[in-house]
Amino acid sequence: MxxxxxxxxxxxxxxxxxxxxxxxxxxxxxxxxxxxxxxxxxxxxxxxxxxxxxxxxxxxxxxxxxxxxxxxxxxxxxxxIELLRKGFWKSLPLAAVVAAIMVSELILLIKVRGADVKPANDVMHSASNSHALGKLLYSDFIYPFEIAAVILLVALVAAVGLTFRKRKDSKYVDPGKQAKVMRADRLKVLRVQSEKFLEQPQPNADTPAE
Amino acid sequence: MMLAGLNIVPALPETFLLCAVSVLLMLDLFLKENSRAILLGGSLLSLIVTALIVLNVGESGVIYTFHHMYVLDPLATAMKLAAIATVFVIFVYGTQYVTDRGMFKSEYYALMLFALMGICVLVSANNFLSMYVGLELLSLSSYALVALERDSVKSTEAGMKYFVLGALASGMLLYGISMVYGGTKSLDVNEVATIIGSGAANMVLVKIGLVFIVAGLAFKLGAVPFHMWVPDVYHGAPTAVTMFVSSAPKLAAFVFVSRVLGQALPALHGEWQQMLMVLAVLSIAIGNITAIAQTNLKRMFAYSAISHMGFVILGVMVNSQAGYAASAFYVITYMLMTLGGFGLILLLTKAGFEGDQLSDLKGLAQRSPLFGGVLLLVMFSMAGIPSTVGFISKFSVLSAVLAGGNVALAVIVVLLSVIGAFYYLRIVKLAYFDAPESTAELSTDKGMKFALVVNGLFILALGILPQSLLDYCQQVVLASFAS
Missing domain, CATH: 1.20.120.1200 (NADH-ubiquinone/plastoquinone oxidoreductase chain 6, subunit NuoJ)
Structure with missing residues (x-):
C-alpha cells in the first residue's frame, strides 16, 4: 500500500x-x-x-x-429541524429506491467502462492543468473571456439600477447644510395678542353616548 | 508568445465603446443632478466616434482576429453602422420621455450602450462561443432596461417575463450549440461548415442541434410560435426602451441567423429551409391578423414587428445571395419604420400621460399637418405601399422568393400582407378623418421633432431612390458570403 x-x-x-x-x-x-x-x-x-x-x-x-x-x-x-424531519420515515422507501438505482448505475458504469478509464495524470502529466487552462483563457479564448467580464459589469450596473433608491425614511442630514442654517430659516417670531379667557368648550354633541 | 501576433485593430469599435461607457459611469458619480445633460452629450459623442472608428477599420475584404473568434466583414460593418445610428436616434427621441419618467440617469445610457456593444460583438462573431457571449451581453442589458421603470408594475412584469423566457431560449440555443459541437468537434463557423462538408461530422447530432438552434433563434427574433413574449414586453417596457427592443437587436438577430444557418450549416439547408418557411408564414399570418384586434399602439406595433420578422426570415430562407441581400435591406429599412412609429407615440406622450392608445391618434393631421404627414409615411411604409421604402423592401424579399422558384409561398405572403394593410390604414383614417379628442400640444422637444421629420423624409426618399442602398446591401452580402 x-x-x-x-x-x-x-x-x-x-x-x-x-x-x-x-x-x-x-x-x-x-x-x-x-x-x-x-x-x-x-x-x-x-x-x-x-x-x-x-x-x-x-x-x-x-x-x-x-x-x-x-x-x-x-x-x-x-x-x-423537527418540522423538516417530519416526513422522513414516509419518504424513506422512495429515497431508498432512488439510492439503489443510483448505486447500481454507478456499479454498472465502473464495471463496464472501468477497464478503459485511464488515470488523469497519464493524459496531462507534463503541464499543470491550471497553467494549461490559464494559457488557453488568455490566448485562444481571450475574446469571449473579456466579453464575459463585460457581462459581469452589466450585471453590476443592472443590479444597482434596479434596486438602489434613495430611502425616503432616511434620517441622514448633510452636515454642511446644517452648518449653513441661519436663525431666520428655522425660527419665526410671532406676536401673539393676549386674549380674553374663553369658557371651557362644551363636550361635543356628536360623540356617541355610551 | 501567442499574444504577439494579436491584431486588435478590427475590434477597436467595441474596445472604444467599452472605454466610453466606463468613463460615463465614472463621470456620473461626480455630476450634480442638474448637469445630467452631460450624460446625453457624452453618449451621443461616443456613438459618433464609434461610428467613425467602424468606418475607418472597415475593409472590403474579410479579416479574422482573436484566433478566428472575431470576424470583420462588410456585413458586420454595415450592421454596426446601422445599429449605432439606431441607438443615436433612440437617444434623441427618448430624452424628454426618460426625463419625465425619472429615468434620466447613467444606468439608462450605460445599459443602452452595453446592449449596443453586445450587438457589435454578435455581428462580428465567427465562433459559436463569441456569438453566445455577445447575445448574452445584449439580452442581459435589455432585460434590465425593460424593468428600469421600477415603480411601474407593468414594466417590472415585462422585465420578469422577458428574463425568464429569454433565459429559456438561451438555454435551448446553448443546448443546440453543444450538440453541434458534439457532432463536429468545433465551434468555429468556417470549420463547422468544412467538417460537415467533408462528411466527418456526426450528422444525427448536428441535426438535433439545428432544431434547438432554430428554436432559440426564432425566440430571439420573435417569430411565431416563439413570439409570446413580444407583445407583453413591448407593452410593459418604457416606450423609449420598447423603441430599442424593437429595433437594433433585430439587426443582430438577422446577422446571427444568417451566420449560423448560411455560413456554418449551409449543408443542412434542406432541413432549415422547411423550418424557416413555417416560421415565416406563421409569423406573417398571426402577426398581421392579431394586430387587427389591438387597441394599444405598442401592442399593435409588437404584432406588426412579428410579421416584419417573418419577411426577414423569408429572405434568409431562400438561401441565395439575393435572399440575404433582400433581408439585410429589409431589416435596415425596418429600423426607419419602427423608429418612426415609436417616435410618434413619444410625440403624443407627456409627463404622466402615455399616448399609446389608438384613440390618441385621432385627428393628428388637424393638430399638426406636419406630423400627420410623417404618420402617413410611416404607416404606408409599414403596409408596403409604393413610393415608400416598405414597398421596396417587401418587393425585394418577394422577388428573391420568386427567384427561388417558390410561387405559391409568395402568393400566400402577399395575401397575408393585404390583411395587414388594414390596421395600418385604419391608423391613417383615425389621424386624417376623425375629429381630435384632445387639443393638447404635442411634445415640445425640438430635437426630437426635427429628427422625426428627417426620419419620415428618409422613408420617402429611400422609397423613391432605393438603388444605392440596395446595391450596398448586395455588395455587402457578396463580399461576406463567399460561397
Missing part, C-alpha cells in the same frame, strides 16, 4: 463520514459545517489525482463563497 493509497483512504473516509453527518445531524449549522468538511476532503481527492484546478476551485468557490453565504442564511433563518 503506497502513501498515496493511505492518503486517499483517509480523505475518502472523512468525506463519507461528513457526507453522512450532513444528512443526519440535528443542527442545521452543524450540517452546513459538515458539508464544508466534505468539500475540503473532496478537493483533497482532486489534488491527489493532480486535478489541482478543480481542487482549488472547489475550495475557493464552494467553501469560500457559497458555503459561507449558506451558513449566514442558515443562521439567520430560524429553521425548525
Amino acid at each position: 503506497s502513501f498515496q493509497d493511505i492518503v486517499f483512504i483517509v480523505f475518502a473516509a472523512i468525506l463519507l463520514v461528513s457526507g453522512f453527518r450532513v444528512v443526519t445531524s440535528k443542527n442545521p449549522v452543524h450540517a452546513a459545517l459538515f458539508l464544508v468538511l466534505a468539500f475540503v476532503s473532496a478537493s483533497a481527492l482532486w489534488l491527489l489525482i493532480e486535478a489541482e484546478f478543480l481542487g482549488i476551485g472547489l475550495v475557493l468557490i464552494y467553501v469560500g463563497a457559497v458555503m459561507v453565504l449558506f451558513l449566514f442564511v442558515v443562521m439567520m433563518l430560524n429553521i425548525d
